[in-house]
Amino acid sequence: MxxxxxxxxxxxxxxxxxxxxxxxxxxxxxxxxxxxQELFFPSSGEHxxxxxxxxxxxxxxxxxxxxxxxxxxYAIEAGETHGIWGGMTALERARHRRRSALRPAxx
Numbered sequence: 652m653x654x655x656x657x658x659x660x661x662x663x664x665x666x667x668x669x670x671x672x673x674x675x676x677x678x679x680x681x682x683x684x685x686x687x688q689e690l691f692f693p694s695s696g697e698h699x700x701x702x703x704x705x706x707x708x709x710x711x712x713x714x715x716x717x718x719x720x721x722x723x724x725y726a727i728e729a730g731e732t733h734g735i736w737g738g739m740t741a742l743e744r745a746r747h748r749r750r751s752a753l754r755p756a757x758x
Contacts, residue, residue, distance in 0.1 A: 677721040682712050692734040706740060713738035 678684070683691055691709045693702045713719055713735060723737020727748060732741050739747070 677718040677725075681718050681722060682716040683709075686712060691736075706735060709735040710738045 690705060690712075693705045693709075695702070713722070716722065716738075719737055721737075723739060725731075726736030726739065727744050730748075731744065734741065736744070
């Protein structure tokens, strides 16, 4: 299986949470705080098999993280274009945003 190298959509306007501790406190209990940050930001210059392994390892760590949901929500809403956030790659987050934009709004 080849690694998808398409760029995530950057056309959407990004609105970050307010710069208050209450909006960012979830990061204090994230499992990734105990890890090497490079694990969550694979280099595109690496061999595709190595990147895939790194992504899977990062996602495994995320899957047991107590703040997976707020991390994922932040990354999707902020339009994070790099790294593994909330167990999702940038491409997966971009796809999620596109699918969500296509869904009809609840009325």
